[in-house]
Amino acid sequence: MDALVVSPGVPLKRHPVAAKARASDVPILGDIELFAQARSDLPRHKVVGITGTNGKSTTTALVHHILQTAKIPSLMGGNIGLPILEQQPLTEGGVYVLELSSYQIDLTQSLDCDVAVLLNITPDHLDRYDGFDAYAASKARLFEMQSPEHAAIIGIGDTPSALIARSLSARSEQLTKIAPGVCMDQSRWPSLQGPHNAQNALAAIAVAQALGVSEAAIDEGLRSFTGLPHRMERVRTHNGVAWVNDSKATNPESTAPALAAFDRIHWILGGEAKSDDLDACAPRFGHIASAYTIGAAGPRFAAILAGKVPVEQCGDLATAVAAAYRSAAPGDTVLLSPACASFDQFRDFEDRGNQFRTLVEALA
Known part of the structure; x- marks a missing residue:
């Protein structure tokens, strides 16, 4: 050969x-x-x-x-x-x-x-x-x-x-x-x-x-430039709340800048963790109004965030979207930026982002 x-x-x-x-x-x-x-x-x-x-x-x-x-x-x-x-x-x-x-x-x-x-x-x-x-x-x-x-x-x-x-x-x-x-x-x-x-x-x-x-x-x-899907992608603004799909953020280092981009964030995170900490994201915890954890890393990340920001263990994406919808106020941003790989619950990060988009577009 x-x-x-x-x-x-x-x-x-x-x-x-x-x-x-x-x-x-x-x-x-x-x-x-x-x-x-x-x-x-x-x-x-x-x-x-x-x-x-x-x-x-x-x-x-x-x-x-x-x-x-x-x-x-x-x-x-x-x-x-x-x-x-x-x-x-x-x-x-x-x-x-x-x-x-x-x-x-x-x-x-x-x-x-x-x-x-x-x-x-x-x-x-x-x-x-x-x-x-x-x-x-x-x-x-x-x-x-x-x-x-x-x-x-x-x-x-x-x-x-x-x-x-x-x-x-x-x-x-x-x-x-x-x-x-x-x-x-x-x-x-x-x-x-x-x-x-x-x-x-x-x-x-x-x-x-x-x-x-x-x-x-x-x-x-x-x-x-219109950007790429799943990378700080603004899915829609609904009742004054911006919904942003950053599913491509598969590690804490790539999520940290997204947390810096908005002032008041409802953060959906979790999945198959690539690290045991969220240290790279910690300097931006002040931007987080509340957090919603999903996937295998959910319990671990909820424990890290407890006492620092309000946090709910949601388990899956649909539950997290519903919880964020109840809590977010006009002017807030709901951000899917998981800081994790997706393979515990999704085919890949694109599948995760697409499911997020479908859930958000279905909000009444």
Whole structure:
């Protein structure tokens, strides 16, 4: 065999086919590596690769939208939408915008991104790695594959990402660092609210600038971006209460910025926990009017929140939505931002978000 090509979801540490491939010195590849190997046969183009624990889907979609706004041919793929190999190649001068999970980077050896982006690194997927350092090293490989004259954009709000940025300091003008806490006027960007989306927007702006997109097109792209489902998605406003679907927030670090985006929140959380604490969310507990826990982590999270915010153990999503509906007042926000994976009660985070939307749309 020339190679073993696997889905990124295949657990390479445990799968017997992967062990046989290694024993036979057969390379194990993914679809992104096949794309990388095919680049020399494609019309002249550029590639943007975007990774990070949180925010990469929104940032990828935003970059693609800005390019479309600027009338630059672009395709979005990788860990979002259609696989890149399922799409027709771009014409001359196009840009491939790829969301890249750590699993996909693990299966890639030769992807030299014209612009490579790392948004953040927080604990996640540790069942697939030998500790957090190995997970961070997987993200760093995106830059190890990259030519030093190409652009690197790195958020430095966490220590692992900041260390990667420091290791690339010799790139000088080709390295852009995005610091946390930058104050921005987001009022003109209705689908990019909250501090996490400020960071996503800054990354997308830096990518667009590296690609030579005009400031006018960047501004219009930020203004007209409609966001992605299940990521701070405003489902409806009913009786003065905003209902927001943030089902994609599957760990406390991704939920914390959502809690910062609204002043008075009825928070639905829980599911299959990725951590035993809510420490990342604690600085925003003052924004929570009440909390409603669901799923396997419900009792644990209710115990953590007890005495800090009013909390109800609801068990399932329908019960939580009904409880929030009874309690929320005009001007409040009901936020599904579970800080957990969904697999204890749902097929995936999309199924969870869709069920939330159905329940909210049915409110009389």
